[in-house]
Amino acid sequence: MIITNELSKSFHNLEVLKKIDLQVNAGEVVAVLGPSGSGKSTFLRCLNGLEELTGGRMTVSGIVVDTKQSKKERAKQIQKIRLHTGMVFQQFNLYPHKTVLQNVIEALLVVKKWNKEKAIEKGENLLARVGMIEKRDEYPSRLSGGQQQRVAIARALAMEPDIMLFDEPTSALDPELVDEVLNVMKQLAKDGMTMVIVTHEMQFAREVADRIVFMADGIIYEQADPEKFFTNPDTERAKKFLKMI
Ligand code: ADP
Numbered sequence: 346m347i348i349t350n351e352l353s354k355s356f357h358n359l360e361v362l363k364k365i366d367l368q369v370n371a372g373e374v375v376a377v378l379g380p381s382g383s384g385k386s387t388f389l390r391c392l393n394g395l396e397e398l399t400g401g402r403m404t405v406s407g408i409v410v411d412t413k414q415s416k417k418e419r420a421k422q423i424q425k426i427r428l429h430t431g432m433v434f435q436q437f438n439l440y441p442h443k444t445v446l447q448n449v450i451e452a453l454l455v456v457k458k459w460n461k462e463k464a465i466e467k468g469e470n471l472l473a474r475v476g477m478i479e480k481r482d483e484y485p486s487r488l489s490g491g492q493q494q495r496v497a498i499a500r501a502l503a504m505e506p507d508i509m510l511f512d513e514p515t516s517a518l519d520p521e522l523v524d525e526v527l528n529v530m531k532q533l534a535k536d537g538m539t540m541v542i543v544t545h546e547m548q549f550a551r552e553v554a555d556r557i558v559f560m561a562d563g564i565i566y567e568q569a570d571p572e573k574f575f576t577n578p579d580t581e582r583a584k585k586f587l588k589m590i
């Protein structure tokens with residue numbers, strides 16, 4: 346579902362991602378862990394085209410983006426990738442002037458040009474899936490952070506992405522609201538969604554991820570199954586990280 350080959354990203358002379366090689370298979374749940382500033386968000390943003398690669402290539406949902414392609418070709422590929430990936434951010438970014446349901450169906454109406462009835466039916470199904478159907482006509486400001494984040498997940502799912510990317514989806518939440526969001530993600534994982542999750546929720550990563558990717562200083566230091574990573578990591582860098590959390 347995802348293959349990156351020497352994927353690199355610099356901002357001017359700051360090298361943030363250094364030749365990242367990663368493969369994620371269909372239905373796999375990968376948790377990306379690592380200290381702050383190590384390039385985790387930048388990596389996710391590259392995967393769905395919010396940032397341009399400055400070196401290497403990637404294939405996302407079968408669509409190739411290569412720094413050797415012309416700018417025009419690359420832009421076309423990134424457009425396609427956007428339609429196949431859903432992203433959920435730390436800040437929920439819901440449209441404040443739209444209701445919960447309107448937020449969820451917006452892309453179906455505007456991008457997919459569905460008629461309203463069909464979009465509403467789909468939207469209601471998605472809201473039921475994340476436990477938010479009772480709030481369909483509420484505005485985001487009237488919801489808790491956990492509720493807003495569940496709506497954001499439903500909104501991302503509306504486009505039927507092949508891959509869901511999560512960037513610290515629970516970091517902005519009060520502790521008592523974290524579980525309701527993690528539970529929705531757990532269900533999504535059970536349903537077979539391919540997921541890449543940047544998170545500081547170690548217990549969740551251990552329980553739900555098929556694989557841990559440990560990133561620091563723009564490099565993947567190690568990849569391992571969760572039990573191995575949390576009990577006996579290979580690298581000193583990972584040992585140091587685990588001691589600090
Ligand atoms: P993480 O998500 O692991 O905390 P980030 O990917 O957000 O790390 O950031 C990695 C590095 O890239 C940091 O040094 C950050 O300051 C830098 N960075 C991120 N985005 C930009 C940007 N748009 N312009 C310049 N530097 C950036």
Ligand code: MG
Binds near residue numbers: 385512
């Ligand atoms: Mg980040």
